[in-house]
Amino acid sequence: MEEFIAYILQFGNLNKHQIDLVLSKAQELHLPKDSYFSETGKVPSKAGFVVKGVLRGCYYNNQAEEITRCFISENSIIFDYINFQGNSVSSEYIQACTDCKLIVFSKKDWEELSQIIVQWDAMKNKMIQLCMHQKSRKGPVVSQDGTTRYLEFLKNYPLLVNRIPLIYIASYLGVTQQSLSRIRKNIT
Incomplete structure (x- = not known):
């Protein structure tokens, strides 16, 4: 969990009580190679942080060919943000390329942090901007x-x-x- 706390503190300051609150909402998830973090046809339900491992965003084109759109590795936020936020069905997969260790938050817990920690939205927005930039620029x-x-x-x-x-x-x-x-x- 220390990796995640170090990551979020790049985007703002939290006191010990706020850090403890964030940690109380977090869960560790071990995702075996080839498993899915998020799947097409389903509403994404988790926000995550990659502690160890590599995942990929992928989809199928109109010729049914699998296309890898991006790779996400350690010290990165991971989720299908637009569909997660909009509570809508995803058209992409997020799949583990290796065995992965993640810190995850349910949608409910992720949103509750915004209601309790005043600066969480600003920090979260900076994390999301970095995540979107990393996925698009490469x-x-x-x-x-x-x-x-x-x-x-x-x-x-x-x-x-x-x-x-x-x-x-x-x-x-x-x-x-x-x-x-x-x-x-x-x-x-």
């Missing part, structure tokens, strides 16, 4: 060739390449797994 540029996209991936996610299955990286880059193998072979 996407591959489709007009680039596969090698350029892979080199960008290595730059943006230097610690993930050996932690997650290559099929997810290939999906993220918009190339086949065979193409990714050739790209990796040519640059090493």
Whole structure:
């Protein structure tokens, strides 16, 4: 839990009583590899913080191909914010790429913190902005060739390449797994 407290204190100050309140609402969740934190067709019910592990946001396109949109690793907030906030059904999955340890809050508990801690909304908004920025800024540029996209991936996610299955990286880059193998072979 110390990692989560250190994370939220980057966005504002809380006294000991407020920290204890936040911790009282938090639960630890162990999410095995390939399990889902959030699923399409369901209303997201949890906000989380990644203590250990890597997750990915993914969806199926109109050709039923699985597309990886982003990766979320340690020291990051994780949730399908728009659908969580709007209480609406998600069209994406958030799936564990590795075994994960998360700190999670139910929607009710997450919202109660806003009612009790005056500065929670401001802190929460800063966390959400960072989360949305991280998920949007690192996407591959489709007009680039596969090698350029892979080199960008290595730059943006230097610690993930050996932690997650290559099929997810290939999906993220918009190339086949065979193409990714050739790209990796040519640059090493």
